[in-house]
Amino acid sequence: MIEKIREVEEEVITKAIIRKTMEDWINLAETDVVVVGAGPSGLTAARFLAKAGLKTVVFERRLSFGGGIGGGGMQFHKVVIESPADRILREIGCRLEPIEEGLFITDATEMMAKLACGAIDAGAKIILGVSVEDLIYREFPLRIVGVVIQWSSVMMAGLHVDPLAVKAKAVIDCTGHDAEVIAVASRKIPELGVTIKGEKSMWASRGEDLVVRNTREIVPGLFAAGMAVAAIDKTPRMGPIFGGMLLSGEKVAQLVIEKIKGK
Ligand code: 48H
Numbered sequence: 001m002i003e004k005i006r007e008v009e010e011e012v013i014t015k016a017i018i019r020k021t022m023e024d025w026i027n028l029a030e031t032d033v034v035v036v037g038a039g040p041s042g043l044t045a046a047r048f049l050a051k052a053g054l055k056t057v058v059f060e061r062r063l064s065f066g067g068g069i070g071g072g073g074m075q076f077h078k079v080v081i082e083s084p085a086d087r088i089l090r091e092i093g094c095r096l097e098p099i100e101e102g103l104f105i106t107d108a109t110e111m112m113a114k115l116a117c118g119a120i121d122a123g124a125k126i127i128l129g130v131s132v133e134d135l136i137y138r139e140f141p142l143r144i145v146g147v148v149i150q151w152s153s154v155m156m157a158g159l160h161v162d163p164l165a166v167k168a169k170a171v172i173d174c175t176g177h178d179a180e181v182i183a184v185a186s187r188k189i190p191e192l193g194v195t196i197k198g199e200k201s202m203w204a205s206r207g208e209d210l211v212v213r214n215t216r217e218i219v220p221g222l223f224a225a226g227m228a229v230a231a232i233d234k235t236p237r238m239g240p241i242f243g244g245m246l247l248s249g250e251k252v253a254q255l256v257i258e259k260i261k262g263k
Contacts, residue, residue: 028125031055033256034147034168035124036132036181039067040242041226042174043115043126044088044249045256050122052257057166058124061131061152066112067176068227073240077108082208085243088250092118111242131155132181135222136165137189144171144185144221170256172223174249179228182218192219197234199227207236208244215248217255225252 033049035042038060049056064070072078081089083102090096094114096104120126133155134148146167154161173181179196186194200207207230214233217223224232225248238244 024125028055028057028127028166029164030167031057032169032260033057034059034132034166034171035174036147036172037061037067037174037176037226038065038116038126038128039174039176039226040069040111040115040245041228041249041252042067042172043112043119044246045172045174045225045253046119046124046126046249047092047115047122048250048253049256050119050124052253052261054257054260056119056124058119058126059130059132059147059149060126060128063128065116065126065128066108069108069112069115069242071240072108078105079108079111080105080241081246082241082243085246088246089114129153132175133163133184134188135171135181135184136167141220142189142191144219147171147181168221169260170221170223172225172252172256173218173228174224174226174252176227177231179224179231181222182224182228182232185219185222194219194232196232199230200234200236202239203236204238204241207238208241210235211238211244212247212251215251215255217259223252223256225249 032054033056035046035058038058046056046058081104086104092114094111096106099105129152130149131152132147133150135144136146138145148163148165150163185192211229214229215225226245
């Protein structure tokens with residue numbers, strides 16, 4: 001027997017979407033943490049932040065999450081993870097196959113889906129199709145207090161539409177190779193004294209180690225994680241091995257939690 005599908009008036013759909021979206025947006029206009037970019041570092045950071053009870057929103061330019069994970073290694077659908085980052089994936093039920101002692105491989109699609117699920121289930125909001133195009137700052141002391149956002153589609157169309165702003169106690173640049181948010185700080189708030197040196201050529205193990213080690217608060221209120229850190233510091237790229245991105249996301253979350261909650 002075929003179940004009868006419920007009938008619905010079109011305006012009911014429209015009103016529900018608008019009402020519930022606006023409730024969310026009013027709530028997120030002032031938040032604890034804005035994570036920019038839903039790649040491996042951003043999704044991991046969002047999960048740990050939300051788990052610690054911080055109101056966390058991830059703005060992602062594209063209409064999908066996962067960042068560079070989906071491309072695997074040269075579009076082969078697998079990525080490699082080294083210990084101790086396997087712990088982070090096990091916690092969210094991502095299946096790993098050992099390839100050598102302390103080295104694992106997984107499907108790119110499984111990893112991106114489960115990282116996103118992990119962040120959402122912990123309570124983070126992921127908003128797709130929104131780009132962070134600028135920062136909000138204050139003086140005395142000089143600090144970052146939020147982000148300026150725009151629909152990615154508006155930016156792609158080249159339309160002149162004024163953006164909106166979201167206040168946050170901490171902003172995390174998880175935008176990958178271009179360190180886009182830090183680049184804005186460097187270009188538009190020169191008194192911060194931030195420079196982006198650009199990443200170095202490949203040396204996988206060293207790149208992984210330095211990305212995690214150098215994950216930090218770059219200027220008051222603005223943190224960096226993942227590949228953005230390598231771009232700021234001119235440390236080596238690492239290719240399709242992702243443990244460093246996950247551990248960097250976990251570390252930045254710890255730093256932000258310590259700053260906001262004082263522990
Ligand atoms: C909103 C934005 C904006 C913006 C960008 O590139 P990602 O995957 O970043 P990471 O650092 O989490 O991971 C890096 C990894 O994927 C990688 O590229 C590696 C390991 N490379 C090694 C190598 O040798 O090449 O994700 C960044 C996300 C993307 O989804 C962007 O669309 C998004 O950020 N994004 N979102 N506002 N201004 N800029």
